[in-house]
Amino acid sequence: MREMTNIALIGFGAVGKSLAETIRDKHDWLKERYGLDAKLVAISGRSKGSIYDSEGLDLEELLEVFNETGNLESYPKGIKGLSSMEIITETNAQIIAEATITNIKTGEPTLSYVKAALSKGKHVVTSNKGPAALAYNELQKLALENGVQFRIESTVLSGTPAINFSxxxxxxxxxxxxxxxxxxxxxxxxxxxxxxxxxxxxxxxxxxxxxxxxxxxxxxxxxxxxxxxxxxxxxxxxxxxxxxxxxxxxxxxxxxxxxxxxxxxxxxxxxxxxxxxxxxxxxxxxxxxxxxxxxxxxxxxxxxxxxxxxxxxxxxxxxxxxGAGGLGTAHGLLSDIIAIHRH
Amino acid sequence: MREMTNIALIGFGAVGKSLAETIRDKHDWLKERYGLDAKLVAISGRSKGSIYDSEGLDLEELLEVFNETGNLESYPKGIKGLSSMEIITETNAQIIAEATITNIKTGEPTLSYVKAALSKGKHVVTSNKGPAALAYNELQKLALENGVQFRIESTVLSGTPAINFSxxxxxxxxxxxxxxxxxxxxxxxxxxxxxxxxxxxxxxxxxxxxxxxxxxxxxxxxxxxxxxxxxxxxxxxxxxxxxxxxxxxxxxxxxxxxxxxxxxxxxxxxxxxxxxxxxxxxxxxxxxxxxxxxxxxxxxxxxxxxxxxxxxxxxxxxxxxxGAGGLGTAHGLLSDIIAIHRH
Missing domain, CATH: 3.30.360.10 (Dihydrodipicolinate Reductase; domain 2)
Incomplete structure (x- = not known):
């Protein structure tokens, strides 16, 4: 398990940004402690553009540029303009970290994202309550069929262990x-x-x-x-x-x-x-x-x-x-990523 | 991971007996839920004799006989009279579940049991605070060298998740x-x-x-x-x-x-x-x-x-x-056995 783990992040609000910052800050420690070499290869935000680099984004630079301009596409390298669905299906990401806003009535568009990712053999970790509340059993079955995991620790208690605990x-x-x-x-x-x-x-x-x-x-x-x-x-x-x-x-x-x-x-x-x-x-x-x-x-x-x-x-x-906060929720996503890496 | 998991139990007080009862009662459910086909192949109790059957003990019968006579050796089949150390080193057990009484000054005899088991390439789960408090780092190193696990969930909080939680x-x-x-x-x-x-x-x-x-x-x-x-x-x-x-x-x-x-x-x-x-x-x-x-x-x-x-x-x-009780502590041991089976 010493190879790189490529992650794509969908959603760049408080939770998504906090996850990017956490991976930036803890990259070396995660590698030493868990053997997890976490590489964020793509990010898309609803109103913040998108960015993809199959070799991994330089998070130090990306976050600095984003804090100045508010747009992911100000990052000087990589491929810009991909849709969230393209990032899920067309990139070399192995894990999709999904941190968009919950739509509890239909679960969309996240539900479609999750289905597409699992069908493509990509693991999904999400903080979005929609797919988990509306279609957990169906998505778990789809994950199993495709030999991947669908993990949702951060959908309840915002990262305080509840699901993995139970x-x-x-x-x-x-x-x-x-x-x-x-x-x-x-x-x-x-x-x-x-x-x-x-x-x-x-x-x-x-x-x-x-x-x-x-x-x-x-x-x-x-x-x-x-x-x-x-x-x-x-x-x-x-x-x-x-x-x-x-x-x-x-x-x-x-x-x-x-x-x-x-x-x-x-x-x-x-x-x-x-x-x-x-x-x-x-x-x-x-x-x-x-x-x-x-x-x-x-x-x-x-x-x-x-x-x-x-x-x-x-x-x-x-x-x-x-029970609230971007940092805790981001750590819930991270604990799911580590669990996928371990198994 | 569909093969049998052979377990030897050292210590047959409240915790050990509770673990045997739990495996008896939950065997089919554990197999269905976790794919864990738990077989207790040997048990030794300080003053209750010992019993070994490489094919697995019939726990229904064993516990019935033990409740009548207070001695494990009343069980009509299997090999009797092995010492705890012989059970650890000479049987086909893959996991040693250790539930003897804590000696916090020297950790013995449990410390020697744990070292012998790990050196023989057997996983150890224990509720005994002695080895964990006195020699955790040394034992963890020994486990790593032998490609096995040393797990101690039930040494604190009697089975309430504390260590695996953290x-x-x-x-x-x-x-x-x-x-x-x-x-x-x-x-x-x-x-x-x-x-x-x-x-x-x-x-x-x-x-x-x-x-x-x-x-x-x-x-x-x-x-x-x-x-x-x-x-x-x-x-x-x-x-x-x-x-x-x-x-x-x-x-x-x-x-x-x-x-x-x-x-x-x-x-x-x-x-x-x-x-x-x-x-x-x-x-x-x-x-x-x-x-x-x-x-x-x-x-x-x-x-x-x-x-x-x-x-x-x-x-x-x-x-x-x-924070007390045989059943909770036994479930702490069981959660460690399941974790070993999963990894």
């Missing part, structure tokens, strides 16, 4: 449920409400801090949590969930009276997403839940995320970590 | 420190003190419940935590710690006044073990520490254990899980 660190355990706090925005709002700030004020503050979008529906109505719990249910429990299968209640109905009533019982309201087995079928739900303070999930505050995995060998195991 | 799930992160609550007995005593029960009473209760030994020194003076933080420091941070390098303060000096004073500051006293880098060298300490309630470790109560890993990619990541 499937690899917990190998040998039969997992019966996964539940957690997997949306940082709602967790922040609920914690603010507990400090005495009404819902509307807490939402405005979350928007001001950049945690919530101008249209907060995806977070506060639970849609983001639905996408993530579908992924966890399908990957970790082997389910076949569609979004219409997931019972969903958001946090917009939570009042200060609810929060105070929970507090009086030494409980805390959290938006809990859960996937579980019922009569041999994987089911899932997202709902505000009153947790006793002794529950590890009750103490996950701020924008932290967490999952608790129930297993037959260890009862409950909980992982708590950051 | 080295594999967090691959690509540079880890700068690992700290945690890695001794359940002292955590139980401190939690009881917080409920108003003085140290001496809490210790007696811990002994009554079987959490503390008649001689509680190894727990309350911090020696058990020292052994485990040496393992984490050496494996996760790549250190070369000796026990004399570890600063150690136990919990015997903690008074009810300390506990109350911490509470008044919205803090909680926990016995924290930490390994960290200082001037390029790995150091470690074990000491009672006042944690703010917002720290995930502050909320780890009962006999739960937890570690917090500091990384350059994700800041803090915390794993919380059971």
């Amino acid at each position: 499937t690899e660190s917990l190998a040998g355990h039969k997992i019966t449920s996964v539940k957690g706090i997997i949306n940082g925005t709602t967790n922040y709002i609920l914690a603010e409400m507990e400090q005495g700030r009404p819902y509307e004020d807490a939402l405005v503050e979350a928007q001001r801090l950049g945690y919530a979008e101008a249209d907060p529906t995806a977070d506060v109505d639970g849609w983001d949590a639905v996408a993530k719990i579908m992924i966890l249910g399908n990957v970790v429990l082997g389910g076949d969930l569609r979004s219409s299968d997931v019972e969903r209640t958001g946090i917009t109905g939570i009042t200060m009276e609810d929060v105070e009533a929970a507090k009086a019982e030494e409980k805390r309201i959290k938006l809990i997403a859960e996937a579980y087995m019922e009569d041999g079928v994987v089911k899932a739900k997202v709902a505000p839940t009153w947790l006793p303070l002794s529950d590890p999930l009750a103490n996950v505050n701020g924008t932290l995320n967490a999952i608790t995995v129930m297993t037959d060998g260890l009862e409950e195991v909980t992982v708590i970590g950051g | 080295t594999e799930s967090l691959a690509g992160h540079k880890i700068t420190s690992v700290k945690g609550i890695i001794n359940g007995t002292t955590n139980y005593i401190l939690a009881e003190m917080e409920q108003g029960r003085p140290y001496e009473d809490a210790l007696v209760e811990a002994q009554r419940l079987g959490y503390a030994e008649a001689d509680p020194t190894a727990d309350v003076d911090g020696w058990d935590a020292v052994a485990k933080i040496m393992i984490l420091g050496n494996v996760v941070l790549g250190g070369d710690l000796r026990s004399s390098d570890v600063e150690r303060t136990g919990i015997t000096g903690i008074t009810m006044e300390d506990v109350e004073a911490a509470k008044a500051e919205e803090k909680r006293i926990k016995l924290i073990a930490e390994a960290y880098m200082e001037d390029g060298v790995v150091k470690a300490k074990v000491a009672p520490t006042w944690l703010p309630l917002s720290d995930p470790l502050a909320n780890v109560n009962g006999t739960l254990n937890a570690i917090t890993v500091m990384t350059d990619g994700l800041e803090e990541v915390t794993v919380i899980g059971g």
Whole structure:
């Protein structure tokens, strides 16, 4: 495994750029530590052009030039103007690192990118929730048929190990449920409400801090949590969930009276997403839940995320970590690249 | 990877027996899920005899007979009377699963068993803290030279993923420190003190419940935590710690006044073990520490254990899980066996 590993990066927002910077900064260490000689050969960004050099891009130079001009095509060498699909199918990349923005309704255009890459015998690592939530089983089958891997660690908990933790660190355990706090925005709002700030004020503050979008529906109505719990249910429990299968209640109905009533019982309201087995079928739900303070999930505050995995060998195991940010998500992609290199 | 995997089990206490039961119960599922056809070919217990069948033991029958007689040699087939060392060196086992009692002073006899196994080209998985704490780097080198693996997931946190979590799930992160609550007995005593029960009473209760030994020194003076933080420091941070390098303060000096004073500051006293880098060298300490309630470790109560890993990619990541019990520890051994099978 001493040969080069050629990577193409699709998407050059916060996550994609952070991955390029990480490969620039850690290249020598990755080679020494894991024998991984990671070469970024191509990058495309939706509004930032694209660049390809089969010998590998000079990331030092590329990032410097990009920081000046905002366009990948200012890089003085290489081939410019290839589309994302051309980069996926026509270059010498062995691994496609996909970090575009999630479209949770259709998964496109990423879903087509992933299918094309796997069909061409290229490994895919992605932080995009769309393909993972909408078509995980189909894509996993396609990967298997083509002798490659489709890995999605960074689609939930933004790089905090959740999927590889459940499937690899917990190998040998039969997992019966996964539940957690997997949306940082709602967790922040609920914690603010507990400090005495009404819902509307807490939402405005979350928007001001950049945690919530101008249209907060995806977070506060639970849609983001639905996408993530579908992924966890399908990957970790082997389910076949569609979004219409997931019972969903958001946090917009939570009042200060609810929060105070929970507090009086030494409980805390959290938006809990859960996937579980019922009569041999994987089911899932997202709902505000009153947790006793002794529950590890009750103490996950701020924008932290967490999952608790129930297993037959260890009862409950909980992982708590950051739930947002380009650097963490990029490291989730990197951990998947290393896993591909190792196997 | 469809051939059989022959395993010999050394040590038949709670952990060893639990591993045998787990392989009996999960054999078909492990084969279907991981392609692992696990065959236990030999078992030896210090006072329970030994049994070897190169074709594999019938675990259903063996465990039934053992539960009746308390002796492995009541099994009607196979070769009896081999020593543990003979089982390690003279049988067709490919993996030695080692689950004997820890001797933290010399590591023996386990240290000799592990060396013999690795030198013979056999993989070793162990729950015994002795060899891992005293000679990890030497044994890892020996394993590498012989093209086999030496895996020790279950030596800390009793099977809750800590080592594989740090080295594999967090691959690509540079880890700068690992700290945690890695001794359940002292955590139980401190939690009881917080409920108003003085140290001496809490210790007696811990002994009554079987959490503390008649001689509680190894727990309350911090020696058990020292052994485990040496393992984490050496494996996760790549250190070369000796026990004399570890600063150690136990919990015997903690008074009810300390506990109350911490509470008044919205803090909680926990016995924290930490390994960290200082001037390029790995150091470690074990000491009672006042944690703010917002720290995930502050909320780890009962006999739960937890570690917090500091990384350059994700800041803090915390794993919380059971810290005792044969079944969890056996699953730690099993996860290592599956990892060997996968690579």
